[in-house]
Amino acid sequence: MSQPSNSAIPRVRFAPSPTGFLHVGSARTFIFNWLYSRRNHGTMILRLDDTDVERNTDASVQSIFEGLKWLGLGWDEEYKQSERLELHRKIAWSIFNKGLAYRDFTPAHTSDSEKSGPTKFDPKDLRVDTFISPGSVAVRITHLPSGTVVVSKDEKSESKNREQALLMLREQLNEGGRGTWLFNPGMPELSREESDRRAAAGEPFALRFRVPRSTVVRFTDAVYGEQMKAGADIEDFALLRSDGMPTYHLASCADDADLRISHIIRGQDHLTNTFKHVLIFGAAGYAPPQFAHLPLLVAPDGTKLSKRRHGPVVSVTTYRDAGFLPQAFINFLCLLGWSPKDDRTKMSQEELINAFSLEGINRANAVVNFKEIAPGDGFREKVAVAAGIPWPPEETFDPKAVWLNAEHIRGLAIEGLSERLLPIVREQFPNATPEKMLRVTPLIRERIKLLRDVLTAADFFFLDQLPPYAPAELIPQKGDAAMALKVLQKAQELLPNVEFKHDPLDYALRAAAQELGVKAGQMFQPIRVAVCGRKNAPPLFETLEVLGKETTLRRLGLAVEKMGQVASR
RNA sequence: GGCGCUAUCGUCUAGGGGUUAGGACGGAAGAUUCUCAAUCUUCAAACCCGGGUUCGAUUCCCGGUAGCGCUACCA
Numbered sequence: 001m002s003q004p005s006n007s008a009i010p011r012v013r014f015a016p017s018p019t020g021f022l023h024v025g026s027a028r029t030f031i032f033n034w035l036y037s038r039r040n041h042g043t044m045i046l047r048l049d050d051t052d053v054e055r056n057t058d059a060s061v062q063s064i065f066e067g068l069k070w071l072g073l074g075w076d077e078e079y080k081q082s083e084r085l086e087l088h089r090k091i092a093w094s095i096f097n098k099g100l101a102y103r104d105f106t107p108a109h110t111s112d113s114e115k116s117g118p119t120k121f122d123p124k125d126l127r128v129d130t131f132i133s134p135g136s137v138a139v140r141i142t143h144l145p146s147g148t149v150v151v152s153k154d155e156k157s158e159s160k161n162r163e164q165a166l167l168m169l170r171e172q173l174n175e176g177g178r179g180t181w182l183f184n185p186g187m188p189e190l191s192r193e194e195s196d197r198r199a200a201a202g203e204p205f206a207l208r209f210r211v212p213r214s215t216v217v218r219f220t221d222a223v224y225g226e227q228m229k230a231g232a233d234i235e236d237f238a239l240l241r242s243d244g245m246p247t248y249h250l251a252s253c254a255d256d257a258d259l260r261i262s263h264i265i266r267g268q269d270h271l272t273n274t275f276k277h278v279l280i281f282g283a284a285g286y287a288p289p290q291f292a293h294l295p296l297l298v299a300p301d302g303t304k305l306s307k308r309r310h311g312p313v314v315s316v317t318t319y320r321d322a323g324f325l326p327q328a329f330i331n332f333l334c335l336l337g338w339s340p341k342d343d344r345t346k347m348s349q350e351e352l353i354n355a356f357s358l359e360g361i362n363r364a365n366a367v368v369n370f371k372e373i374a375p376g377d378g379f380r381e382k383v384a385v386a387a388g389i390p391w392p393p394e395e396t397f398d399p400k401a402v403w404l405n406a407e408h409i410r411g412l413a414i415e416g417l418s419e420r421l422l423p424i425v426r427e428q429f430p431n432a433t434p435e436k437m438l439r440v441t442p443l444i445r446e447r448i449k450l451l452r453d454v455l456t457a458a459d460f461f462f463l464d465q466l467p468p469y470a471p472a473e474l475i476p477q478k479g480d481a482a483m484a485l486k487v488l489q490k491a492q493e494l495l496p497n498v499e500f501k502h503d504p505l506d507y508a509l510r511a512a513a514q515e516l517g518v519k520a521g522q523m524f525q526p527i528r529v530a531v532c533g534r535k536n537a538p539p540l541f542e543t544l545e546v547l548g549k550e551t552t553l554r555r556l557g558l559a560v561e562k563m564g565q566v567a568s569r
Numbered sequence: 570g571g572c573g574c575u576a577u578c579g580u581c582u583a584g585g586g587g588u589u590a591g592g593a594c595g596g597a598a599g600a601u602u603c604u605c606a607a608u609c610u611u612c613a614a615a616c617c618c619g620g621g622u623u624c625g626a627u628u629c630c631c632g633g634u635a636g637c638g639c640u641a642c643c644a
Contacts, residue, residue: 051643108641235640245642252644272572298637343593
């Protein structure tokens with residue numbers, strides 16, 4: 001029997017199953033594993049848990065790699081479960097040979113509870129009614145052939161109620177509501193001879209773990225502490241499916257044992273599964289590794305994150321595409337369910353590594369505080385995208401994530417930020433040069449929260465022609481059209497002779513304001529609008545300096561024209 | 570239904586038998602400023618409920634409630 005490699009270097013793994021895109025919860029699990037391995041000079045392993053052939057997709061594998069690549073954290077070893085099936089089977093049969101597992105010839109349930117609904121019932125046999133109940137939508141299902149009626153109204157959502165109702169119906173219909181399922185009758189007791197005979201005859205079977213009913217299974221979780229569960233409460237779970245494929249539990253444990261994983265850091269949804277895993281490790285002759293379960297990430301409504309219900313905010317690539325810095329995203333995720341126990345929030349990768357410990361992990365679920373995009377908002381999306389408005393809107397992200405991102409952006413050197421901004425700008429303005437970008441960046445660094453904001457914050461630097469704006473925009477505070485015109489004309493008159501540098505511009509325009517008898521702000525505002533096309537923009541002199549004399553004068557001319565038309569009316 | 574886990578401002582959290590229960594985001598107000606940001610200052614905002622233990626519980630114990638998870642030949 002091997003020992004958990006406490007003394008050796010820690011080995012941790014991230015083991016996603018490629019059944020969907022990489023979502024934020026998985027990303028956080030990856031990050032915590034990574035931090036633990038780096039903190040303790042251990043090994044980070046990526047293992048694709050792809051034993052569910054039915055649901056695995058290449059697209060999902062792509063999405064996971066894409067997301068992980070963006071995070072930029074990396075790993076040391078990589079495995080695919082589907083390439084290690086022999087190992088899994090070998091371990092399963094070794095457990096069988098010790099008498100700790102048995103063949104179950106009961107036909108498989110026909111996929112009981114798929115998301116789309118029950119397949120066990122013929123839809124024609126069911127009448128489903130919904131009605132409003134306090135806080136949610138209640139569901140009543142009538143099973144026509146038997147006349148059985150069930151109502152679920154206590155769940156939070158219609159879908160949950162529907163699920164619950166189906167469950168209740170099934171229980172009422174199945175031999176008058178049996179208790180908790182532990183094993184299929186007759187199967188654990190099958191003699192070895194009969195079992196072998198039926199198997200040899202080609203009868204399909206699943207291999208099930210023989211859970212010892214009289215024992216108590218224990219383990220110590222690094223986050224949740226001492227855990228114990230009576231064997232009488234653990235069902236005889238499957239190890240091998242009737243097609244010979246290993247189940248998740250078996251494959252996962254077999255690989256964790258074989259890969260000498262020392263610490264399993266994963267979502268809390270596996271906490272109760274861990275009792276089964278401890279059983280498998282023991283039966284296979286291995287000491288179980290150290291477990292550490294992470295609190296779940298949930299949506300503002302308390303339910304677990306799902307793309308269907310909560311939209312694109314649960315997918316890692318959405319954050320990437322909206323212009324989050326990976327470092328900021330990582331920082332944000334770390335603060336969900338973990339705390340450095342001091343008052344730091346903005347943390348660099350180094351700081352995170354140094355501060356990370358399993359002790360800092362919290363036990364309660366953490367809400368990702370995004371605003372839901374209602375599923376029916378496909379229309380809104382289309383409108384927004386067509387109008388060039390960024391999608392999804394900023395409010396759909398957790399405000400703390402956005403703030404943290406702005407904070408990391410501000411912490412970036414001009415050169416570094418400029419390099420990240422340029423490709424985004426170039427998508428819309430192919431002519432943008434690195435030199436220009438470098439000059440624009442300092443003017444917007446404090447003004448953008450997401451990288452994509454560069455497009456709205458700095459558009460006028462790259463645009464040939466300003467989008468149309470209302471002439472009234474040109475009128476300064478406590479001023480009128482005449483004042484705007486006066487100011488613009490004055491600027492037009494003196495700017496050709498001014499050097500386009502901050503100080504000379506400052507001096508010249510302030511002097512002009514005094515000369516005209518207007519306040520500095522009243523002088524600057526019309527010029528700003530003339531040149532930027534809007535009131536809110538970076539400081540004027542720096543902006544003019546970057547824009548250059550030619551563009552400035554051209555835009556001033558256009559503004560004078562515009563103002564002139566208004567004034568003459 | 571069974572089993573398990575959890576419960577501090579709206580959100581993320583610190584704390585812990587005696588505290589004005591701390592920080593951050595978000596919100597409000599103000600300062601600064603050529604606008605917008607950034608920055609700074611200030612304010613509002615929380616210990617789920619009920620018992621017990623105790624001189625004293627938000628903190629420890631029990632119960633309740635609520636939420637979540639697992640209860641598949643999914644992972």
